Amino acid sequence: MAPAVRSILDAARERPGGDSRVAVDDARSLPAAFAAAEADGRTPVVAEVKPTSPTTEGETDRDPVELAEEMVAGGAAALSVLTEPEHFGGSVENYERVREAVDVPVLRKDFLVTEAQLDAVAADVVLLIARFLGDELAPMVEAARERGMQVLVEVHSEDELERAVDAGAEIIGVNNRDLAALEVDLGTFERVAPAVPEDATLLAESGISTPADARRMREAGADGLLIGTAIMDGDPRENTTRFVNA
Numbered sequence: 001m002a003p004a005v006r007s008i009l010d011a012a013r014e015r016p017g018g019d020s021r022v023a024v025d026d027a028r029s030l031p032a033a034f035a036a037a038e039a040d041g042r043t044p045v046v047a048e049v050k051p052t053s054p055t056t057e058g059e060t061d062r063d064p065v066e067l068a069e070e071m072v073a074g075g076a077a078a079l080s081v082l083t084e085p086e087h088f089g090g091s092v093e094n095y096e097r098v099r100e101a102v103d104v105p106v107l108r109k110d111f112l113v114t115e116a117q118l119d120a121v122a123a124d125v126v127l128l129i130a131r132f133l134g135d136e137l138a139p140m141v142e143a144a145r146e147r148g149m150q151v152l153v154e155v156h157s158e159d160e161l162e163r164a165v166d167a168g169a170e171i172i173g174v175n176n177r178d179l180a181a182l183e184v185d186l187g188t189f190e191r192v193a194p195a196v197p198e199d200a201t202l203l204a205e206s207g208i209s210t211p212a213d214a215r216r217m218r219e220a221g222a223d224g225l226l227i228g229t230a231i232m233d234g235d236p237r238e239n240t241t242r243f244v245n246a
């Protein structure tokens with residue numbers, strides 16, 4: 001595992017959870033948002049509010065709510081908001097403010113390793129990373145669903161995909177970023193996607209930098225595209241629209 005990822009994981013293990021169990025009774029459906037985008041001719045894009053990251057220089061001081069509103073105005077079907085504070089400049093407060101301000105589904109992007117961490121904020125969708133959770137993946141999927149949240153299970157290999165499917169994943173993201181070397185290879189999605197069950201909602205994650213990359217991921221079977229850096233760099237509204245029209 002890359003040192004930065006080791007550090008993310010160490011910090012995640014120390015992070016407390018919420019004070020009480022959350023119950024989400026109004027989760028906004030990610031598959032329905034993708035279907036609505038498709039119906040009016042938009043490529044389903046999950047635009048990410050990502051203040052910084054281990055592979056980005058500097059940190060934006062732009063307000064997350066303004067960024068989020070621009071992304072939605074640009075046609076994003078859904079948003080992703082980082083809540084990891086130490087390596088990504090995120091927070092649960094950012095998540096809450098953004099969800100309050102928009103009406104699309106909002107993914108909570110974090111590196112969750114305990115059930116109590118699910119209770120830090122009521123989320124439409126939470127990310128669970130197969131590589132980090134091992135045998136805890138299935139119990140965490142169940143714990144999130146019991147709280148009314150949808151789950152995006154992230155995988156990077158065929159083995160992890162098998163574990164995700166065994167854990168009951170219905171929304172699956174194939175991450176093109178290798179958490180061992182932090183290198184990005186869009187070929188990862190092309191390799192893993194054919195084994196994803198037909199009825200799953202499938203996202204291509206990371207490294208989508210141009211509309212040509214977006215088309216490549218769609219041709220390989222992506223129902224939706226999770227895009228951070230290429231939308232955050234510059235004008236988030238214009239950038240989102242470029243991918244939505246890809």
Ligand SMILES: O=C(O)c1ccccc1NCC(=O)[C@H](O)[C@H](O)COP(=O)(O)O
Binds near residue numbers: 048050175205208227
């Ligand atoms: O983005 C990073 O530098 C990173 C480093 C270590 C672990 C995870 C990392 N990113 C998390 C993500 O999943 C991405 O923010 C997301 O897929 C968007 O990727 P991109 O479009 O390449 O910004």
